[in-house]
Amino acid sequence: MKKLINAPDKVVDEALAGMAAAHPDLIRIESPNIVVRKDAPRKGKVGIISGGGSGHEPMHGGFVGLGMLDAAAPGAVFTSPVPDQMLAATKAVNGGAGVLHIVKNYTGDVMNFDLASELAQGEGIEVASVVIADDVAVKDSLYTAGRRGVGGTVLAEKIVGGAAEGGADLATAKALVEKVQDNVRSMGMALTSCTVPAAGKPTFEIADDEMEIGIGIHGEPGRQRMKLASADEITEMLATPILDDGPFSKGDSVLVFVNGMGGTPLIELYVVFNKLAAILKDRGMTIGRSLVGNYITSLEMAGCSITLLKLDDELTRHWDAPVRTAALRWGI
Amino acid sequence: MKKLINAPDKVVDEALAGMAAAHPDLIRIESPNIVVRKDAPRKGKVGIISGGGSGHEPMHGGFVGLGMLDAAAPGAVFTSPVPDQMLAATKAVNGGAGVLHIVKNYTGDVMNFDLASELAQGEGIEVASVVIADDVAVKDSLYTAGRRGVGGTVLAEKIVGGAAEGGADLATAKALVEKVQDNVRSMGMALTSCTVPAAGKPTFEIADDEMEIGIGIHGEPGRQRMKLASADEITEMLATPILDDGPFSKGDSVLVFVNGMGGTPLIELYVVFNKLAAILKDRGMTIGRSLVGNYITSLEMAGCSITLLKLDDELTRHWDAPVRTAALRWGI
Numbered sequence: 001m002k003k004l005i006n007a008p009d010k011v012v013d014e015a016l017a018g019m020a021a022a023h024p025d026l027i028r029i030e031s032p033n034i035v036v037r038k039d040a041p042r043k044g045k046v047g048i049i050s051g052g053g054s055g056h057e058p059m060h061g062g063f064v065g066l067g068m069l070d071a072a073a074p075g076a077v078f079t080s081p082v083p084d085q086m087l088a089a090t091k092a093v094n095g096g097a098g099v100l101h102i103v104k105n106y107t108g109d110v111m112n113f114d115l116a117s118e119l120a121q122g123e124g125i126e127v128a129s130v131v132i133a134d135d136v137a138v139k140d141s142l143y144t145a146g147r148r149g150v151g152g153t154v155l156a157e158k159i160v161g162g163a164a165e166g167g168a169d170l171a172t173a174k175a176l177v178e179k180v181q182d183n184v185r186s187m188g189m190a191l192t193s194c195t196v197p198a199a200g201k202p203t204f205e206i207a208d209d210e211m212e213i214g215i216g217i218h219g220e221p222g223r224q225r226m227k228l229a230s231a232d233e234i235t236e237m238l239a240t241p242i243l244d245d246g247p248f249s250k251g252d253s254v255l256v257f258v259n260g261m262g263g264t265p266l267i268e269l270y271v272v273f274n275k276l277a278a279i280l281k282d283r284g285m286t287i288g289r290s291l292v293g294n295y296i297t298s299l300e301m302a303g304c305s306i307t308l309l310k311l312d313d314e315l316t317r318h319w320d321a322p323v324r325t326a327a328l329r330w331g332i
Numbered sequence: 333m334k335k336l337i338n339a340p341d342k343v344v345d346e347a348l349a350g351m352a353a354a355h356p357d358l359i360r361i362e363s364p365n366i367v368v369r370k371d372a373p374r375k376g377k378v379g380i381i382s383g384g385g386s387g388h389e390p391m392h393g394g395f396v397g398l399g400m401l402d403a404a405a406p407g408a409v410f411t412s413p414v415p416d417q418m419l420a421a422t423k424a425v426n427g428g429a430g431v432l433h434i435v436k437n438y439t440g441d442v443m444n445f446d447l448a449s450e451l452a453q454g455e456g457i458e459v460a461s462v463v464i465a466d467d468v469a470v471k472d473s474l475y476t477a478g479r480r481g482v483g484g485t486v487l488a489e490k491i492v493g494g495a496a497e498g499g500a501d502l503a504t505a506k507a508l509v510e511k512v513q514d515n516v517r518s519m520g521m522a523l524t525s526c527t528v529p530a531a532g533k534p535t536f537e538i539a540d541d542e543m544e545i546g547i548g549i550h551g552e553p554g555r556q557r558m559k560l561a562s563a564d565e566i567t568e569m570l571a572t573p574i575l576d577d578g579p580f581s582k583g584d585s586v587l588v589f590v591n592g593m594g595g596t597p598l599i600e601l602y603v604v605f606n607k608l609a610a611i612l613k614d615r616g617m618t619i620g621r622s623l624v625g626n627y628i629t630s631l632e633m634a635g636c637s638i639t640l641l642k643l644d645d646e647l648t649r650h651w652d653a654p655v656r657t658a659a660l661r662w663g664i
Contacts, residue, residue, distance in 0.1 A: 002523040002524060002540070002543075002560065002634060003523070003563075003600060004523070004563045004566060004596060004600035004601070004603060004604055004635075004636060005562070005563050005600060005603055006562045006563050006564050006603065007562075011599060011600075011603060012599070014563075014602075014603045014606045014607075015599045015600075015602035015603050015606070016602075017606045018601075018602030018603055018604070018605035018606030018609070018624075019602050019605075021605060021606060021609035021619065021622075022588070022590075022602065022605050022609075022619075022622040022624050023622065054599060055597070055599065057597060057598035057599045057602075058598055062598070077599075191334040191335070191336070192334060208334070211334070228334065230337070230338045230339075231335075231336045231337050231338050231346075232338050234336060256354070258354075262595075262597050262598075263594075263595045263632055263634075264336060264632065265387070265389060265594050265629065265631045265632050266389035266390055266394070266626070266629070267343060267344070267347045267386060267387065267389045267409075267631075268335060268336035268337060268343075268347075269336070269350075270346070270347035270348075270350030270351050270354065270389075271336060271337055271338065271343060271346045271347050271350055272336055272350070273350035273351075273353060273354050274346045274347070274349045274350035274353060275346075277350070277353035277354075287353065287354075290353075290354040290355065292350075292354050292658070293659075294598070294626070297597065297598070299597045299599075300595055300596065300597050300634060302334060302595075302632060303336075304336060324662070326624070327625075329661060329662045330656070330661045330662065330664070331663075331664065332662070332663065
């Protein structure tokens, strides 16, 4: 195992300490391992939190800051955070206007966020939750009943973050995330596995001439293990199920998100974007906004995912709103 | 070779087409393969251009836009662009106030930029050049006489870009890049090699229990091939030569740039940042600004580099100035 770490059981703590040292203007780290927006809680603002296993950075800690998340609860690598973390995050960002939980659909995350929500409500905090389940690859999966939550989460966090910064109330914020969920679809693939530090060996085996289409962000099995194909063929294999499943039709403007799994060079993500742009043009759709890079990763896995979100004026306006986090920043 | 490509000889062209499709608000692609700021040339503004081999993305094309580069000339992967590209870039951004070339110190880049500069001056365009040579690892190297140009280039491009946007003239812009060069030092390391698409096999061999300290961004040999060490030990091995070589002393405020080589997860870069923050604190220095992520890469190489820039009010002001590019954006 070749990694820039000191010890497998210290990676998350030390990375969080590094984040605090790098971004003291944006965040603070609080016990038990939560990333909190520097100026939280903000009185009268709906708090937006998310969380999940570590190893998917910059998601979610890198999205904490003005115009996106108020806090994130990172678990151990590829492991759900514990309810105490979600509860502490909820309390840390409660400014009296309620707190919204954005939950990726993995059984552990859903269960622990539910428990934290009950505990927080027991303490008098109004909590609402939305589960993101945008991965069209498979119906049920290792760790998940129903669809998995992947790249759509990044877009939901940015969009609702913009709205909450602008004064949206809890019901409006919840409805907005549900609107993103209704209009977003994703699918990913991998060329290589990744190695969880505590495991010390690759999560799965894959031959030098093979790839996995429809893989999950923890290396969960996808639709198909098959021989390597070209970038154009791979892009087709990801885009077609997304476009056929989602609410996409001719004339639509979409946000096109080509995401790297962590170990794929940016130059290759743009090769994928190029083909995807041609596919969308063929279908009579326009690229309203774009995002290209490593935003929801699987450690050093080589591969990519595609996420498409059908835009309207409301979603576009909140996407464009100022954001200032470690990983996404504009307008401020 | 596992890559998201269609054919080795089409990677750069298709990636540039993908950039154009993803960022039509920022850039355009012109023949012969140059990335040009959408609204270039801007009358009366000093043009800032750079260039070099592809495979180091987002550098340099991802830095083209308001407040940073006016154009970039990308060569084939790990290969200098040709003089025609630098000449075309110079002409495309010439707004009558002269053009500054920012050149990383590799023999091919220096030679080709020199030739392009002569040709452009022959056509009546005022050109100035600064060579960046900030890598303290080795004196001479494969492809380079003197020190190699690495992470300091990213900082120089941002800082002079901010100044040029604010109206700096050519002499001022040149002096500013020289000031960055005087105050910046870098060093990198690798855990793994990378594979140039046209070569189809790893650039160098490295054992499963080995790493290379002081490596160049094309896999050029560094100071030492040695057994794997901890992140803390590696950070010390990179930071100490930088701090001992550079103009750094107690009480200084520095810009701390922890850069990923392409295949290293962000969580590991923050582990490095954490140790680096402790080293700087021990030396009585403060972290004035920070940058953490993949900005000057070597395809999918696993590893990192550290760059430290001694800040003053002028450098900090231009660093903070608004920037809007594919890879760096804030304030706008």
